[in-house]
Amino acid sequence: MLNEFLRDNQEHFPVVFSEVSECLRLVFGVEIKEVDPKEHIYTLVPTLGLTCDEILSDGEGLPKAGFLALVLSVIMLCGDPAPEEAVWGALSRMRVYVGREHCVFGELRELLTRVWVQEGYLEYQQMPDSHPARYVFLWGPRAYVETSKW
Known part of the structure; x- marks a missing residue:
C-alpha cells in the first residue's frame, strides 16, 4: 500500500x-x-456475529457476510420492509448490479431472493394488492438471531 x-x-x-x-x-x-x-x-x-462459514463454504464467506451486512443496512435505512427497487438502486450506486454476474457475489437477484431467503437472512415478499406485482425485502429471522439492527 x-x-x-x-x-x-x-x-x-x-x-x-x-x-x-x-x-x-x-x-x-x-x-x-x-x-x-x-x-x-x-x-x-x-464483528457482526453472522455465521460467515455457512454463507459460503468455498472460502469466500467473509466477502459475502460483509455484503449481507450491507444489504441488511440498506433494508434498515430504506425502511423495513424496503421496496425491491430501492434495494437494487442502492446497490447499483455501489456498482453492484442486478442482472449482471458479479465475480464474488454471483448473480444478485438469485443471491438475495433465493439463497439468502432460503438461509433465513432475508425475506422477499410480494406487496399485497400490487398490480403489477411489486416486491419488498425484509430482515429474515436468522438475521435477527445473529445480529441486531443497532
Whole structure:
C-alpha cells in the first residue's frame, strides 16, 4: 500500500490505515486484526456475529457476510420492509448490479431472493394488492438471531 498509494506521503499511512479500518468495521462488519507485527500481516475478522462459514463454504464467506451486512443496512435505512427497487438502486450506486454476474457475489437477484431467503437472512415478499406485482425485502429471522439492527 505504501509503494502503490502513498508513494510520496508515507507519513500519512497510520491515519489512512486507521480510517480504512474504521470504514471496513462500520460498512462491512469486519475488523482488521494484526496477525504478525514483525511482518505486518493482517487478517479480517467478522464483528457482526453472522455465521460467515455457512454463507459460503468455498472460502469466500467473509466477502459475502460483509455484503449481507450491507444489504441488511440498506433494508434498515430504506425502511423495513424496503421496496425491491430501492434495494437494487442502492446497490447499483455501489456498482453492484442486478442482472449482471458479479465475480464474488454471483448473480444478485438469485443471491438475495433465493439463497439468502432460503438461509433465513432475508425475506422477499410480494406487496399485497400490487398490480403489477411489486416486491419488498425484509430482515429474515436468522438475521435477527445473529445480529441486531443497532
